[in-house]
Amino acid sequence: MNIASVRRPIIPPTPPRAPDNMSLFGRIAVIKQNMIATWGQRAYEEEVIQGRFFLHKSFILNQPDAIRHVLLSNYQNYTRTPAGIRMLRPVLGEGLLLAEGHAWTFQRRTLSPAFTPRATANLVPHMTAVLDETIAKLEARTSEPVDLREIMQRMTLEIAGRTMFSFGMDQHGPTLRNFVMEYGERLGRAHFLDMVLPVSWPTPMDRARARFRKRWVEFVAMLIAERRAVGKKDGAPPRDLFDLMDEARDPETSKGFSDGQLVDEVATMILAGHETTATALFWALYLLALDPDTQEEVASETRGEHLDSMADIDRQKFTRAVIDETMRLYPPAFLVARAARDKDIVAGAEVSKGDIIMIAPWLLHRHEKLWDQPNAFIPKRFMSKEPPDRFAYLPFGAGPRVCIGAPFAQAESVLALARLIGAFRIELADATPVIPFGVVTTQPDHSPMFRITRR
Template sequence: MTIAEIHDLSLSRRPLVPPAPPRAPDSMGAFRRVLKMGDNAIESWGQRAYEEDVIRGRFFGRSSFILNTSDAIKHVLVDNYENYTRTPGGIRVLRPMLGEGLLIAEGKAWKHQRRTLAPAFTPRAVNTLIPHMIAVADETVVKLKQQCGHPIDLREVMQRMTLDIAGRTMFSFEMGRHGATLRDFVFEYGTRLASPHLLDLVLPLSWPTPRDFARARFRKRWTAFVAQLMAERRAAGKSGDAPPQDLFDLMDAARDPETGASFSDELLADEVATMILAGHETTAIALFWALYLLALDTESQEKLAREARGVEGTAEPERLPFTRAVIDEALRLYPPAFLIARAAMGPDRVSGFPVRKGDVILIAPWLLHRHEKLWQAPNAFLPERFMPGAPPPERFAYLPFGAGARVCIGAHFALVEATLALARLVGAYRIELADEVPVMPVGVVTTQPNRSPMFRIAPR
């Protein structure tokens, strides 16, 4: 499908344009913009951010840059990525949950972790985990029969389903006993501690902020819980020389191919926490937004249902091209990681601008995915743009999993899980919204809905 054909399609069928938050006035001052970042970062960007290539600003005496061009993004995330590290605010927000795991680590520590974990996330390794994914999705479909005709919170259903998939693929056991506790941890952190306070953004990491003390208390309880999960999995063991059953087997046995080093128990716990949270929360959000879009666009929903029922019971995501296209388009409109923030470790030059040590670089998938120079009908829901034969997006215009050396290691896992689960759910049930109140995205750590709308489902 050519760009012209996508354009003709967008005109012929009046594509869905889902609700989005208002854009900030371009005249908004820097201080107000920083305050808005802590509330809903998506509402801090004005129209210029969706039109221009580079936007330069000031942030407490430092320069900040929003990058919307491929060359600039490639330079920061690929060519000179070692010069750019996470910002102090990002580290403060993520470290209590993820410790020193792969998402937080830098330099040699990150390279060791990446090399060691990579074999566990190859397509071949992920294929061995597909039966776990399918089993949970099918169980979810069966449980939903009791909810037909009644209002149902599909966001919570997706959270429970992806949590159980995370538990089974990681530990080979159901998360029934631990699911509520894990969800409580995620909810507590997301509502109380994840939003960066002004002091989190301006103070150096060596100066703890008031919120850091609360985060430290949270981390003590959180790491004890993860240790309990690991202890239960080790107690279950695996028989003799049996092949690996799950991700924990693969990660526990993993060795750095260059040094032969394995993970300490403390670091393994941080990797487990990272994979459970990244695999559970972000996939649940992606599935929620896909279901919300399909409830608004019945034509696309019926097309996906026909595809799913045409290959009923498949465990091969490649046989579900339209389902995958819906997931890709949902990730475009609502990227879970809506912002990549980096701080310069040393001087550099980006898009002709001098960059000094400490300057902040912002690469926002939310902006890139809706940028008016990069997409035809950027705010419209058009899965067809990701179908086989359609022109691929410009490089670095589509970054749902980041890019470069630090691209998300679990991207393939997440896409396989989301594609198979969505096909089973929509193939089994017709989905509609129970009310007409718009659901707005909120950018705080991930792209969350501002409320959990109620849906209604009916058997097909």
């Protein structure tokens, strides 16, 4: 019998669970530091938890049928909460992630051709070129501890830059990373007034976010101007995402994006395309460092593979399962919060206008009624003949607003993990447990150091 099939799976560290009787104001105080730490044991056991959020009811949904109703069957009845809009609008503007109604329909229709599997396949050479460079740089650092989180951020940013603009991010990468860090550490945390005031009532933090947005929009517009200066030969096929987005037209109206809209779409794709993928890859490397046997299975699968095409990526079944299991344990978007536009019935409960619906992939993916050994790292659960319920596993959302870039992110993650583990054996150089915390995305509380050795 295969030893790997009977060995005890690892259970990575998590923050302590909150007391189930924690007060509303106690939870609000914790939210600013780590949203994940606000949930108690009940949230991991019960299908629906009803509470109150000031003047409105709140619901935590862990029931797939109820989630299907909110995200698919009646999705038009639910919009982002004021806090959600405040956290995302300064960096994403009115791009696809935040757009509503006709604006969202137009953007989704117009962008869809740029994110088909065929379009993604054409971008794989950009990914492999950056991976070749990253591996070459890591080969020179096998004698010293390395910060793989920072390296993943630099690598995925470089991939985002090349797939978006066909140029490297050596010059602009540090500025972009500074924008991301400034926002996440200072402005991307929800404060009390962010959660209770309507979006039309600016909070003190909103003013700071507005100043940030002005600088951020100028930076993205400058990147677009540099890319346009390079130009494109008439009649030549698109060479990057910018070509595809700049030339995109709504199939019904033939309209394209204005310059302002293009800035928001580019900002959305760059941020979503590098920060969440970098974080997912960091967590995958951390888990594989904790679990050397599983790491060796990934290395064994990649051995002898060229890994430079979508066909090669599609053959990495176990590596894909490792990525899927990583995003189950550490979902990039740990919380989806929606406010009801009108009354509804969800899981037998009456929902009124303004009530808050919370679908937390962090909870859903670790729910004790939905998963066997929910806190354990078991990639092979995703190689079963019976996949998890579509609305019990939401790393990219679900329904009409499912992440448009999911095929791109999955291809990049599988390719990067396979190439990195195929090249290096990875161990932790730091024994301090890494605790996840939720601020915009599921981040580590610190960046551990790793040791890498060439295979």
